[in-house]
Amino acid sequence: MKILVTGGLGYIGSHTCVELLENGNDVVVLDNLSNSKIEVKDNIYAITGKMIQFYQGDMLDKDVIEDIFKQHKIDAVIHFAGLKAVGESVKEPLLYYRNNLDSTLNLLEVMRKYDCKNLVFSSSATVYGNQESPRYVETMERKTPSSPYGKTKAMIEDILEDIYASDPAWKIFILRYFNPIGAHEKGLIGEDPNGIPNNLMPYILKVASNELECLTIFGRDYDTPDGTCIRDYIHVVDLAKAHVKALEKSFAVSPNVYTYNLGSGKGVSVSEIVTTFERVNGVKLNYQYGPRRSGDLPKMFADATKAFAELNWKAEKTIEDMCRDAWNFKLGQK
Numbered sequence: 001m002k003i004l005v006t007g008g009l010g011y012i013g014s015h016t017c018v019e020l021l022e023n024g025n026d027v028v029v030l031d032n033l034s035n036s037k038i039e040v041k042d043n044i045y046a047i048t049g050k051m052i053q054f055y056q057g058d059m060l061d062k063d064v065i066e067d068i069f070k071q072h073k074i075d076a077v078i079h080f081a082g083l084k085a086v087g088e089s090v091k092e093p094l095l096y097y098r099n100n101l102d103s104t105l106n107l108l109e110v111m112r113k114y115d116c117k118n119l120v121f122s123s124s125a126t127v128y129g130n131q132e133s134p135r136y137v138e139t140m141e142r143k144t145p146s147s148p149y150g151k152t153k154a155m156i157e158d159i160l161e162d163i164y165a166s167d168p169a170w171k172i173f174i175l176r177y178f179n180p181i182g183a184h185e186k187g188l189i190g191e192d193p194n195g196i197p198n199n200l201m202p203y204i205l206k207v208a209s210n211e212l213e214c215l216t217i218f219g220r221d222y223d224t225p226d227g228t229c230i231r232d233y234i235h236v237v238d239l240a241k242a243h244v245k246a247l248e249k250s251f252a253v254s255p256n257v258y259t260y261n262l263g264s265g266k267g268v269s270v271s272e273i274v275t276t277f278e279r280v281n282g283v284k285l286n287y288q289y290g291p292r293r294s295g296d297l298p299k300m301f302a303d304a305t306k307a308f309a310e311l312n313w314k315a316e317k318t319i320e321d322m323c324r325d326a327w328n329f330k331l332g333q334k
């Protein structure tokens with residue numbers, strides 16, 4: 001199959017390209033490199049021995065997308081491209097609405113024109129908003145996400161539902177990620193954001209490598225066993241494999257909108273991440289406890305049973321794997 005991967009040089013996209021190539025697919029990538037580097041293309045080759053076909057371009061320009069469909073018979077699209085920084089989206093909502101919504105609308109219009117109606121979309125657990133129970137399940141009614149970033153994901157989910165309702169030839173897979181961390185075990189691709197990271201693992205990596213002085217654990221007075229927040233961390237390679245499963249299923253099932261949580265189903269605390277990172281990597285992390293971060297939920301993890309039942313997928317890798325592989329990647333960047 002020939003698959004268009006938008007945002008394919010980014011963190012999750014690059015790992016998914018590896019899995020797609022290793023499963024015998026042809027991969028075409030469109031990325032504007034706004035949050036990724038061109039070297040990732042060669043690193044994907046170094047891991048797989050196979051080349052992606054890369055187009056540098058902005059999805060806000062519909063012609064850029066259409067040119068790809070003119071040149072290639074695309075069987076399906078995995079749509080990762082988007083801006084994803086929660087805090088930035090609060091400060092720059094127009095940037096987020098313009099980029100994430102218009103890029104998706106342009107893509108959908110071109111797909112419809114070229115009769116390509118198999119789509120896998122990167123959504124987020126943030127679309128659930130704040131629920132009573134910490135175990136998040138696909139049947140829960142979504143509540144308004146707290147950030148413009150999260151709202152773009154919820155809006156796109158609605159757009160995809162409407163498209164299917166108007167034209168039931170579409171096979172749409174909405175994947176709601178929990179907390180992806182880790183890196184490919186060869187250490188050639190991973191996540192290394194510029195500047196001061198907001199997310200836990202990138203921050204830990206910068207403290208471990210002495211680029212930042214000290215990790216602040218946000219809150220130790222939550223109603224959890226050790227007082228720190230609980231999340232569902234998932235290894236990015238497991239996440240990438242789920243995309244291949246979803247894609248394969250899209251060629252086998254009848255048209256519809258299928259929505260899946262992608263998480264391990266297990267809650268892990270911030271303190272557990274910190275101590276596991278120190279233990280498996282033999283590194284001492286400088287950390288302190290600080291106040292709660294505004295907007296953080298005490299506890300959330302996926303009910304991952306639907307993905308197992310219908311995609312035959314479950315997270316295989318451990319927190320140890322995630323901490324080891326993330327650090328291995330970071331060491332290669334130094």
Ligand code: NAD
Nearest residue numbers: 007010011012031032033034035036059081082084122124
């Ligand atoms: P990333 O920033 O590493 O990758 C996104 C890629 O899209 C980047 O390479 C960027 O250059 C590209 N891009 C952005 N806007 C574009 C545009 N207009 N045209 C072309 N390319 C564009 O992010 P990621 O962590 O790999 O996330 C991939 C997707 O998964 C995103 O949609 C993100 O919102 C979603 N997601 C990520 C997480 C997470 O924790 N990483 C969690 C839930 C959902």
Ligand code: UD1
Nearest residue numbers: 086124126198199200203216217218229231270293295296
């Ligand atoms: C955040 C986003 C979510 C997004 C996800 C992945 C918010 C409210 N949610 O999830 O929408 O999909 O990132 O990009 O921003 N922590 C610390 N110290 C730090 C950083 C984090 O203690 O320096 C803690 C947080 O309080 C949280 C946990 O680590 O309990 C994970 O945080 P983070 O990696 O930012 O992910 P989420 O907040 O779960």
